[in-house]
Amino acid sequence: DIQMTQSPSSLSASVGDRVTITCQASEDITDNLSWYHQKPGKAPRLLIFDVSNVEAGVPSRFSGSGSGTDFTLTISSLQPEDIGTYYCQHYYFFPVAFGGGTQVELK
Amino acid sequence: QVQLVQSGAEAKKPGASVRVSCKASGYAFSRFGINWVRQAPGQGLEWMGWVSASNGQTNYAQRFHDRVTMTTDTSTTTAYMELRSLRRDDTAVYYCARVRGFPDYWGQGTRVTVSS
Numbered sequence: 611d612i613q614m615t616q617s618p619s620s621l622s623a624s625v626g627d628r629v630t631i632t633c634q635a636s637e638d639i640t641d642n643l644s645w646y647h648q649k650p651g652k653a654p655r656l657l658i659f660d661v662s663n664v665e666a667g668v669p670s671r672f673s674g675s676g677s678g679t680d681f682t683l684t685i686s687s688l689q690p691e692d693i694g695t696y697y698c699q700h701y702y703f704f705p706v707a708f709g710g711g712t713q714v715e716l717k
Numbered sequence: 718q719v720q721l722v723q724s725g726a727e728a729k730k731p732g733a734s735v736r737v738s739c740k741a742s743g744y745a746f747s748r749f750g751i752n753w754v755r756q757a758p759g760q761g762l763e764w765m766g767w768v769s770a771s772n773g774q775t776n777y778a779q780r781f782h783d784r785v786t787m788t789t790d791t792s793t794t795t796a797y798m799e800l801r802s803l804r805r806d807d808t809a810v811y812y813c814a815r816v817r818g819f820p821d822y823w824g825q826g827t828r829v830t831v832s833s
Contacts, residue, residue: 648762653812654762665821697762699764699820705764708754708761708762708763708764
């Protein structure tokens with residue numbers, strides 16, 4: 611099974627900061643990677659699919675990059691509504707798996 | 718618009734079974750699969766399995782494969798997840814999600830509490 615490792619597990623940043631979250635797969639998953647944002651008590655929301663495609667309705671400050679085993683989610687200018695937990699997920703083959711999550715807080 | 722509406726919270730005793738439903742609307746139900754994902758209190762997301770809404774084919778996570786059954790009913794555009802032999806550590810919020818290769822639209826979640 612493919613394991614997904616996210617880092618950092620948590621971070622604190624100010625409004626307007628550039629935030630970067632990384633996700634590493636235990637083996638090559640080509641471009642089968644998505645990112646989700648979850649606010650407390652809510653269902654996850656799809657942000658990015660196929661590494662770098664931004665889902666419709668998602669603000670342009672979110673972007674994704676990477677290939678193979680190493681991937682990055684970037685928030686170009688952090689906003690108050692961006693707080694919460696971010697998860698990566700691979701869907702290269704079954705079983706799919708999520709990363710452990712990165713909790714983003716405001717400084 | 719695409720909506721997935723799940724059944725309400727459940728309280729169960731250890732050893733019992735629970736069935737969670739997920740009513741889909743706003744899209745061609747049979748064209749997409751459904752994932753089931755759970756989240757224990759304070760923990761991350763855990764994939765439980767996938768079911769095809771076109772032919773009922775399933776793929777379950779190994780740790781659940783002997784206790785879970787996922788089905789769909791195309792006549793009512795509803796997906797179901799049944800988990801048997803419940804344990805206290807099955808206490809979690811259970812989500813369904815439409816799959817277009819990856820989960821895109823998610824249900825609101827169903828809280829299942831297992832306690833004696």
